Amino acid sequence: MELSLSSSLHSNTPCFIPLSRNLSPCISRQNLVSSSTSSFLRRNLTERVSLKNNKYLIRYRRRLIMRSQSSTVINDDDDDGFIIQGVPHLTDFLPDLPSYPNPLKKSQAYAIVKNTFVSPKDLVAENNIIQKGSPRGVHFMRAGPREKVYFLPEKVRACIVTCGGLCPGINTVIREIVCGLSNMYSVDDVLGIQGGYRGFYSHNTVHLTPKVVNDIHKRGGTFLQTSRGGHDTKKIVDNIQDRGINQVYIIGGDGTHKGAAAIYKEVESRGLQVSVVGIPKTIDNDIAVIDKSFGFDTAVEEAQRAINAAHVEAECVENGVGIVKLMGRYSGFIAMFATLANGDVDCCLIPESPFYLEGQGGLFEYIEQRLKENGHVLIVLAEGAGQEYIAQSMKAGNGTDASGNRLLSDVGLWLTQKVKDHFTNVRKMTINLKYIDPTYMIRAIPSNAYDNIYCTLLAQSAVHGTMAGFTGFTVGPVNSRFAYIPINRVTETQNIVKLTDRMWARLLASTNQPSFLGKPEYLQGKFDKETMDIINRMQITSI
Ligand SMILES: Nc1ncnc2c1ncn2[C@@H]1O[C@H](COP(=O)(O)OP(=O)(O)OP(=O)(O)O)[C@@H](O)[C@H]1O
Numbered sequence: 001m002e003l004s005l006s007s008s009l010h011s012n013t014p015c016f017i018p019l020s021r022n023l024s025p026c027i028s029r030q031n032l033v034s035s036s037t038s039s040f041l042r043r044n045l046t047e048r049v050s051l052k053n054n055k056y057l058i059r060y061r062r063r064l065i066m067r068s069q070s071s072t073v074i075n076d077d078d079d080d081g082f083i084i085q086g087v088p089h090l091t092d093f094l095p096d097l098p099s100y101p102n103p104l105k106k107s108q109a110y111a112i113v114k115n116t117f118v119s120p121k122d123l124v125a126e127n128n129i130i131q132k133g134s135p136r137g138v139h140f141m142r143a144g145p146r147e148k149v150y151f152l153p154e155k156v157r158a159c160i161v162t163c164g165g166l167c168p169g170i171n172t173v174i175r176e177i178v179c180g181l182s183n184m185y186s187v188d189d190v191l192g193i194q195g196g197y198r199g200f201y202s203h204n205t206v207h208l209t210p211k212v213v214n215d216i217h218k219r220g221g222t223f224l225q226t227s228r229g230g231h232d233t234k235k236i237v238d239n240i241q242d243r244g245i246n247q248v249y250i251i252g253g254d255g256t257h258k259g260a261a262a263i264y265k266e267v268e269s270r271g272l273q274v275s276v277v278g279i280p281k282t283i284d285n286d287i288a289v290i291d292k293s294f295g296f297d298t299a300v301e302e303a304q305r306a307i308n309a310a311h312v313e314a315e316c317v318e319n320g321v322g323i324v325k326l327m328g329r330y331s332g333f334i335a336m337f338a339t340l341a342n343g344d345v346d347c348c349l350i351p352e353s354p355f356y357l358e359g360q361g362g363l364f365e366y367i368e369q370r371l372k373e374n375g376h377v378l379i380v381l382a383e384g385a386g387q388e389y390i391a392q393s394m395k396a397g398n399g400t401d402a403s404g405n406r407l408l409s410d411v412g413l414w415l416t417q418k419v420k421d422h423f424t425n426v427r428k429m430t431i432n433l434k435y436i437d438p439t440y441m442i443r444a445i446p447s448n449a450y451d452n453i454y455c456t457l458l459a460q461s462a463v464h465g466t467m468a469g470f471t472g473f474t475v476g477p478v479n480s481r482f483a484y485i486p487i488n489r490v491t492e493t494q495n496i497v498k499l500t501d502r503m504w505a506r507l508l509a510s511t512n513q514p515s516f517l518g519k520p521e522y523l524q525g526k527f528d529k530e531t532m533d534i535i536n537r538m539q540i541t542s543i
């Protein structure tokens with residue numbers, strides 16, 4: 001069940017593997033940690049003890065254990081830095097839970113499949129660029145059906161909830177969870193929680209059947225409605241218990257996954273047989289580890305219409321300036337990929353890359369240069385770009401939304417005004433500026449064909465994982481292979497465009513825009529030390 005996706009959009013983050021609280025009796029302590037434990041392992045063990053509630057922090061060197069329903073022990077005598085990062089399982093806190101043969105083999109869909117079940121030994125490498133002799137790195141459990149399930153289909157009561165902002169493809173995920181549960185596992189009791197997390201305790205539920213969700217994937221938005229804020233873990237879990245729900249499918253972004261992790265922990269502390277799975281959703285593509293998030297492709301495609309319109313407007317007048325603002329609160333992926341895809345954009349501005357307006361190497365100089373060379377100029381910017389400059393020059397509010405996300409000032413309007421002021425008043429030039437803000441239009445649409453397939457694989461992977469008893473996990477493509485990933489891996493960091501990676505360089509090479517790195521005084525405090533060191537060592541021939 002693989003989908004061929006383009007290569008990972010981001011590089012790796014630090015990684016840990018889980019230590020199940022109750023290891024199977026067949027795995028002795030000695031098996032876990034050999035006498036030649038490295039200092040690295042000892043350090044992580046110490047950290048593990050000191051980090052409250054973090055049981056995902058341990059690395060085995062000689063013998064590697066993967067916790068699965070069959071408690072498989074994988075021996076690795078080569079000491080080659082092979083790390084397995086599994087996900088929690090219901091039997092970690094309910095050791096006597098019975099298992100059953102997976103009914104999938106008898107399903108119409110899978111009857112003919114040669115390797116119906118994914119072996120617990122099948123792993124997905126986080127890093128697929130390796131060098132001979134280097135540590136083999138982190139591996140996740142491959143997603144897919146397992147030989148044993150921990151739920152009898154007739155006893156399953158699943159629920160689905162969607163949280164956070166909209167994103168193309170949410171309805172496809174909902175539809176495919178419902179159809180996957182029904183068609184593959186004969187599970188027909190699926191509840192839709194309406195209006196996001198708070199819907200668990202403030203709304204009625206809707207019964208979801210394949211018939212009810214049949215054509216929802218043709219529509220944008222979420223059939224279940226969504227919300228920000230309103231995450232009361234105890235009330236949510238009370239409600240899960242009261243309703244007899246035992247599988248919880250949570251579709252949402254980084255905030256939603258933090259909420260899902262809290263629900264999973266509460267479920268575990270109450271000793272409930274409830275599997276909790278997150279399905280990563282974000283238009284901004286800011287979720288760590290996975291290759292990219294669903295709906296991103298659709299959004300980038302839709303953004304082309306706005307960019308093309310701005311280009312037409314700009315090139316049809318004298319000194320035409322087109323400005324398009326796209327989504328991207330902390331991560332500029334949409335703007336970066338929409339720019340790369342378009343080819344007409346002269347300059348892309350993203351939150352991760354500080355820029356400045358005045359002086360040598362600044363945006364005004366570049367705009368003037370393009371107007372002289374080409375007669376018009378086209379700028380794409382992410383909504384989170386340049387927020388600090390707006391704060392300096394305007395009285396910007398520092399409010400937050402219901403989920404605690406910072407409310408942004410409109411950088412598009414701000415830049416529009418700055419450009420007009422500069423060219424009219426300072427340069428005494430007549431320019432013709434058009435500003436297009438298609439913000440919500442790129443995310444409120446149905447997903448394209450590619451994203452529909454992606455959403456289907458995500459949903460089916462989630463269904464197989466919960467039926468197999470995994471919990472506290474999320475699912476997504478890692479180097480094009482679907483994997484089960486511990487939730488904390490996607491909440492501890494955010495995926496951002498790294499200026500030191502090649503993709504941003506590719507964009508600069510494509511637009512030929514300034515890198516805005518020529519004035520170090522603008523950059524202080526904006527990067528980590530490593531990046532700042534690189535910038536200070538840089539030898540660029542032009543700025
Ligand atoms: N730290 C947290 N702990 C528990 N719940 C949280 C946390 N952060 C956010 N949530 C809850 O998750 C839900 C969605 O969060 P948020 O609005 O930040 O969107 P998101 O999931 O990050 O998606 P996106 O950023 O793509 O819109 C909200 O209901 C919010 O209350």
Ligand SMILES: O=P(O)(O)OC[C@H]1O[C@](O)(CO)[C@@H](O)[C@@H]1O
Binds near residue numbers: 283443
């Ligand atoms: O107006 P809303 O619904 O809060 O959503 C806006 C935000 O949602 C996102 O699409 C995803 O977090 C951001 O890019 C954007 O800032």
Ligand SMILES: [Mg+2]
Binds near residue numbers: 253254282
């Ligand atoms: Mg978010």
